[in-house]
Amino acid sequence: MAFSLPKLPKLSGRTLVVLAAVGALAVGAVAANASKKQEAAAPKPASDQAAPLTANKASDQTSLEAAAAAEAKLGQCRSARLIPVNKTWGIPMPSVNGSNSTDCNLKYGDNPHRGSDRTGDPETSIQVLQRNLNSCYGTKLAIDGIYGKNTRGVVTMVQRKHKIIADGIYGPKTRSAMNWRLYSTSTRSWSKTCSSPL
Known part of the structure; x- marks a missing residue:
């Protein structure tokens, strides 16, 4: 015994479009209702949960600002070393000056000495920084040994590039973040590229 399907009436193009639109609306309504149920079921963050994130960012x-202020208080770089x-x-x-330490700073107004202290060789120190930049x-930059507005501007740009406090003061954080050109004393040659090996 063979099973046969009843013949369906032929639908016009207009009727098919109407049926498709009604079907799409129904599917959309079901999806919207399911989305509302999921939102209602999802736990909402308490206002006190958002506070620690804001407090951590502020902290x-x-x-960072305290570290930058501490760096600004360091003594002037008055020498240059390999x-x-x-x-x-x-x-x-x-x-x-007189040490292998690089925990010092250079800042706007160093021309080349800062204040009345005339010890060391801050001019060479500034020139080394300018050449590297x-x-x-x-x-x-002019390799003039003066930490003027152009040098400060470039240092600020480098600080922004490396996402550290952009105060225009060269100090230990900037030193560690920025790229440097390396020098080999054995071959008396410079590296072809710059890197941040610190």
Whole structure:
């Protein structure tokens, strides 16, 4: 015994369009209702849960500002040294006079000395920074040993690029974040590229 389907009436194009539109509306209504039920079932964040995130951001910003203020209080870089990175390469960078420490700063107004203290060689320190900025960041600073508005502007740009406090003061955070061109004393040559090996 064979099973046969009843014949369906032929529908006009207009009727098919109306049926498709009604079907689409029904599917949309079901989806919207399901979405509302999911939103109602989802736990809502309490207002006290959002507060710690805001407090953490504010705390982080305060910490960064405090670190920048501490760096600004450091003494002026009054020398330049080749700081070893490995057995072959080193980085010429501003340093503390008579020390291998690079925990010092350079800032706007160093011309080349800061204040009445005339010890050390801050001019060379500033020139080392200016040369490195030109080599690694494509700037065209005059290598004049004066920390003027152009040098401050480039340092600020570098700080923004590396997402640190952009105060225009070269200090340990900027030193560690920025790219440097390396020098080899054995081959007396410069690296072809710049990197941040600190």
